[in-house]
Amino acid sequence: MDTKGYLVPFAAALVACGAAFLLLDMAVMNMQGLSLIFHK
Amino acid sequence: MNRPRPILGIGLALAVGAFALAGFDQFGALAAEHEAAADAIVASSYSPAPKLTAADYPTIAGVNSRVAVWIFAQLHLWFAAFVLAVPIFVFIIEAIGMRTRDKRYDDMAYEFIKVSITAYSLTAILGGLLLFSLILFYPQLFTYLSTIFSESMFYYALLFFAESTALYIYYYGWHWLQGGFKKWVHLTLGLVLNAVGTTIMLLANAWLTFMMSPAGVDAAGVFSGDAWAAIHNFLWNPINIHRFVANIAYGGSIVGAYAAFKFLTATARQERAHYDWMGYNANFIAICALLPLPFAGYYLAAEIYAYSQQMGITLMGGIFAWLFIIQAVLIGTLFLSANYYLWCGMGRSDGAKRYTKYIKYIAIVLVGAFLVWFTPHTLVLTNEELKALGGPHHKILGPLGIMPAKNTAVNVMIIFTALSFMFYRRANKIATVTWVKAGNAFQVALYTAGIANIMFLGIYHGYFTNTVYKVAASIPQVLTTLLVIVGSITLDSFIYRSAKEVGPLHWGRIPERAQYALFLLAVAFTWLMGLMGYIRSGIRQHWHVLDIMRDASPDAFTPTLGYAANVVSVAAIIFMAMVIFVFWIAQVSSSKTLPAGYWKE
Numbered sequence A: 001m002d003t004k005g006y007l008v009p010f011a012a013a014l015v016a017c018g019a020a021f022l023l024l025d026m027a028v029m030n031m032q033g034l035s036l037i038f039h040k
Numbered sequence B: 001m002n003r004p005r006p007i008l009g010i011g012l013a014l015a016v017g018a019f020a021l022a023g024f025d026q027f028g029a030l031a032a033e034h035e036a037a038a039d040a041i042v043a044s045s046y047s048p049a050p051k052l053t054a055a056d057y058p059t060i061a062g063v064n065s066r067v068a069v070w071i072f073a074q075l076h077l078w079f080a081a082f083v084l085a086v087p088i089f090v091f092i093i094e095a096i097g098m099r100t101r102d103k104r105y106d107d108m109a110y111e112f113i114k115v116s117i118t119a120y121s122l123t124a125i126l127g128g129l130l131l132f133s134l135i136l137f138y139p140q141l142f143t144y145l146s147t148i149f150s151e152s153m154f155y156y157a158l159l160f161f162a163e164s165t166a167l168y169i170y171y172y173g174w175h176w177l178q179g180g181f182k183k184w185v186h187l188t189l190g191l192v193l194n195a196v197g198t199t200i201m202l203l204a205n206a207w208l209t210f211m212m213s214p215a216g217v218d219a220a221g222v223f224s225g226d227a228w229a230a231i232h233n234f235l236w237n238p239i240n241i242h243r244f245v246a247n248i249a250y251g252g253s254i255v256g257a258y259a260a261f262k263f264l265t266a267t268a269r270q271e272r273a274h275y276d277w278m279g280y281n282a283n284f285i286a287i288c289a290l291l292p293l294p295f296a297g298y299y300l301a302a303e304i305y306a307y308s309q310q311m312g313i314t315l316m317g318g319i320f321a322w323l324f325i326i327q328a329v330l331i332g333t334l335f336l337s338a339n340y341y342l343w344c345g346m347g348r349s350d351g352a353k354r355y356t357k358y359i360k361y362i363a364i365v366l367v368g369a370f371l372v373w374f375t376p377h378t379l380v381l382t383n384e385e386l387k388a389l390g391g392p393h394h395k396i397l398g399p400l401g402i403m404p405a406k407n408t409a410v411n412v413m414i415i416f417t418a419l420s421f422m423f424y425r426r427a428n429k430i431a432t433v434t435w436v437k438a439g440n441a442f443q444v445a446l447y448t449a450g451i452a453n454i455m456f457l458g459i460y461h462g463y464f465t466n467t468v469y470k471v472a473a474s475i476p477q478v479l480t481t482l483l484v485i486v487g488s489i490t491l492d493s494f495i496y497r498s499a500k501e502v503g504p505l506h507w508g509r510i511p512e513r514a515q516y517a518l519f520l521l522a523v524a525f526t527w528l529m530g531l532m533g534y535i536r537s538g539i540r541q542h543w544h545v546l547d548i549m550r551d552a553s554p555d556a557f558t559p560t561l562g563y564a565a566n567v568v569s570v571a572a573i574i575f576m577a578m579v580i581f582v583f584w585i586a587q588v589s590s591s592k593t594l595p596a597g598y599w600k601e
Helices: A003-031 B006-021 B026-036 B039-044 B065-100 B103-137 B139-148 B150-172 B180-212 B227-231 B236-265 B269-290 B293-307 B309-316 B321-348 B350-373 B383-389 B403-426 B436-463 B467-472 B474-495 B512-538 B561-588
Strands: B543-545
Touching: A003 B436, A003 B474, B065 B103, B065 B180, B065 B236, B065 B512, B065 B561, B103 B139, B103 B150, B103 B236, B103 B269, B103 B561, B139 B150, B139 B180, B139 B543, B150 B180, B150 B227, B180 B227, B180 B236, B180 B543, B236 B269, B236 B293, B236 B512, B236 B561, B269 B321, B269 B403, B269 B512, B293 B309, B293 B403, B293 B474, B321 B350, B321 B403, B321 B512, B321 B561, B350 B403, B403 B436, B403 B474, B436 B467, B436 B474, B467 B474, B512 B561
Parallel strands: none
Antiparallel strands: none
16 A cells, blocks of 8 residues: 555545534534534 | 427417316406505405315216326326426536537437427326316315416416427527527527426426415415415425426436437447437436435425424324335435446446446445335334334334434435446546545545544434434535535546546447336336325325315325325326337437338429
8 A cells, every 4th residue: 555645645634524524513513503512 | 300299289278278267367357456456455355265065076977086186287297397307408418519519419409308399298288187177176276276376377377388489499490590699599598498497387386385385375264465475485495496406307317218218229339329328418417416306305304394293294204104115215226226327337438447346335335325214213013023023113223214314324325326426437537647646545535534424423413312413413414415525526527637538438338237227217216206296295184275275075085005106106107108109209200201102203
């Protein structure tokens, strides 16, 4: 496996995309008056 | 030489004549009232919704009125969906042809519209039959609705003429209006045709949604005189969106079936190549509209719940719930057949070998998601089975029966269908950009993170929170899916900008079984629309107009699901027979016989 050419960009992109999706989840749930993590 | 079809004129005359026969000459009177009287006076001139008895429903020649109206309405709707959708993508294909100056697009657009011309006549005839059957079998209901929608019904009839005019000039003027300014005039006619057709659909949608979510009337059904309020009722826009998208998917599937029919009957290699290309484009259109369709359906269902919890619960939690299992099977069939066609189509490229190894994994995911989608929540069981199971829910499969599991499954199916399409798109290309590895890595990361997010939302919010969170989490799920699709296609277009081609695409090099996938797509769509249309109408139960005008006919009960499925299936078979007739007519119109010695020299 090409570590520099593939794995590093993959890992970086995975972290970036994961963070972006979590931000999206938080924003959309907040817009509905809810938090991402459920509180009873 | 094609000639104008007189049958369309007959259909129009039937429809307009029916309006006149029914005594809807109140259009003029209403207009005068609007000008002369104050709103309050106008409002007081309307009567409440009539309280009906069984005697208000005529019996004619022993015909079951509900089944007659049901079948005519369904047949009319199938054809209407087809003829409204085809001009939309014909317009787009024509515009692509103008931009690329590739005449193949123009020829294909012409062939699509040619198929829809005969269907248009049948739509008009079936619309006339529906109108007559409503007037004859449900006169009180029709009179009440036509009082409220008198203006829109009048404009509907006028728009029908406008649509026919635009369609005929658009179709018969196709070869006349070619090149330069004339081509722009032709494209503009296509735009007018679509604008009129869509307006017609919106008006008809208002009538049916008024019956589900009446507006512009008081609790007794007295019309306020505000026609816009009645049109712009609570469920109007959700239905408009759902039907608009669904019609395009449906139109794509029907012309796909036409292309498959022509492919299978073609003998010349060039002809097979042409219809293979046409089938591919039709399937592409159907997939493009199919991907957002579950979201539009979910939005409609959510709005139905929001308007009336009783209707909403009847829809998916009550008697109609099991039809949703059939719906899930049919939608799964749509996704599987559309994907299967794409996989078969990869054989057109010599470069597809690089991607075929991944297809089995896509297939496994699609089948897995399909199984989750049609897993029922509550099983139909005998007492013994209930005891053996320990309750109505299966311990392992039961959790898959709730909506968060279905939402997760459908989002995953949509993402993997987009992935299939991306592999198809890449099959014949070799990227030349230097950052291709990093680009691919980013795409894989985007898919991985997106799917992980959908699973997180589905599992965490679906099983460890309350109902409010479950419903709310469906929105970021949808947005994640859309972002993955749009993001990956955008990135792909950059990676494959100025890409080399592996070789020429071999149009026509596709197994015949792929054509049957296109037939399956059309049949599954048809049946699905019929069943879901029945549910949408049936959730009103014993009301003509929900909570305002009660159905007092002998048919004011919800039939068994088996009976309803049989009626829809019979209607679907009739429709398919008519569609085969349309295909045959399109074929006959291009056939020529040279009668040697018949005519004088």
